[in-house]
Amino acid sequence: MIINNGITLDEAKAQLDAYKKASLAVAQNQEYKIGDRSYTRADAEEIRKSITYWANIIATINSANRPSSYTVGF
Numbered sequence: 001m002i003i004n005n006g007i008t009l010d011e012a013k014a015q016l017d018a019y020k021k022a023s024l025a026v027a028q029n030q031e032y033k034i035g036d037r038s039y040t041r042a043d044a045e046e047i048r049k050s051i052t053y054w055a056n057i058i059a060t061i062n063s064a065n066r067p068s069s070y071t072v073g074f
Contacts, residue, residue, distance in 0.1 A: 007057060007061075008061075009058065009061045009062070012054055012057045012058045012061060013058060015050075015054045015057075016051065016054035016055060016058060019047055019050045019051045019054060020051060022042060022047050023044070023047045023048070023051060025041070025042075026041055026042050026044050026047060027044075029041060030042075030044060
């Protein structure tokens with residue numbers, strides 16, 4: 001199923017996976033110094049926001065694929 005500007009479930013899952021990997025990389029080495037200069041690898045907060053965003057997109061796509069009601073027959 002395609003939702004939100006043509007994003008498919010597989011694309012959303014790939015994005016979520018990429019941001020999870022980025023989060024792990026940042027957690028292992030967020031900031032480093034060379035001489036008297038300090039460098040930041042990435043913005044951890046932006047990565048967390050992106051993880052939440054893509055998880056919500058996946059949930060939206062998954063909920064769109066489910067029937068809105070169930071009928072139980074006896």
